[in-house]
Amino acid sequence: MNTKLTNILLIAALCISTSLFAKKDEAFFKVLKEAQKAAGQIEPQKLMQMIDDDDDVIILDIREASQRDEGLIYVEEDTPLTIFQITRGNLEWYISDKVTDRDSFIVTYCRSGGRGAMAAQRLRELGYKNATNLKGGLKGWAKAGYPVKTGFGITKIIQE
Numbered sequence: 001m002n003t004k005l006t007n008i009l010l011i012a013a014l015c016i017s018t019s020l021f022a023k024k025d026e027a028f029f030k031v032l033k034e035a036q037k038a039a040g041q042i043e044p045q046k047l048m049q050m051i052d053d054d055d056d057v058i059i060l061d062i063r064e065a066s067q068r069d070e071g072l073i074y075v076e077e078d079t080p081l082t083i084f085q086i087t088r089g090n091l092e093w094y095i096s097d098k099v100t101d102r103d104s105f106i107v108t109y110c111r112s113g114g115r116g117a118m119a120a121q122r123l124r125e126l127g128y129k130n131a132t133n134l135k136g137g138l139k140g141w142a143k144a145g146y147p148v149k150t151g152f153g154i155t156k157i158i159q160e
Contacts, residue, residue, distance in 0.1 A: 032114055039120030041135040042107055044144035050105075051075055058099060058106045062088040062119045063138075067111060071148035071155070073141055088115050091122060102127045109134040109141070 050057050059073060064087055075081050086094050088110070099106065106128055110116040116133040123131035134141060138148065147154050 032117060035117040035121035036133065039108075039117060039124050040132045041113070041117065042132050043135050044141045044146055047107055047134060047141075048144075048146055051079060051081060054080055056105060057081060058104050059083045059134075060095075060106055060108045060119070061085045061110075062091060062108050062115055063110050069151065070111065071138060071142070071150040073109065073138065074147040074149040074154050088119050091119055092126065095123065095126065095128075099128065103129060106131040107134050108132070110137045112139050113137040 047057070047059075059081065061068065061072065061083070063070075063085075065085075068085065073083070075083075084098050086098065106120070106123060108116040108119040108123070108131065110119070113133060113136050116137050120131045120133040136143065142148050142157050145156055145159065147156050149155075
């Protein structure tokens with residue numbers, strides 16, 4: 001009887017904790033969707049087209065320094081493009097020093113797009129009218145077949 005009661009309590013605790021995590025995830029995904037809607041997202045193909053066309057684009061990597069070891073968006077060295085690295089936690093403190101023109105076209109990115117979307121939303125709230133997020137982040141960029149600079153050099157995912 002004691003074992004049966006213990007099992008019932010464990011199952012109840014598991015169900016309660018699972019529902020708490022589900023509610024947290026629901027809240028997170030609601031905030032994420034709002035950020036994506038507020039700032040919009042740019043497809044990797046569109047960003048590459050803008051880079052190829054030499055459009056004025058600022059790329060803002062908002063990942064932590066340790067995450068940058070995963071790789072960075074790579075563009076040819078002679079491409080007139082501005083790339084900054086400001087962590088999401090320091091964005092509000094340093095962005096106005098790096099980007100003074102609030103009409104600049106800014107594309108934020110992180111690993112997979114979540115923090116990038118929230119950063120782009122925050123930039124819009126700070127008055128950067130043309131801030132948006134790279135859809136899928138660095139993973140989306142790489143999956144689209146664009147180059148990533150890693151410790152091993154410039155790499156590309158090739159789909160067969």
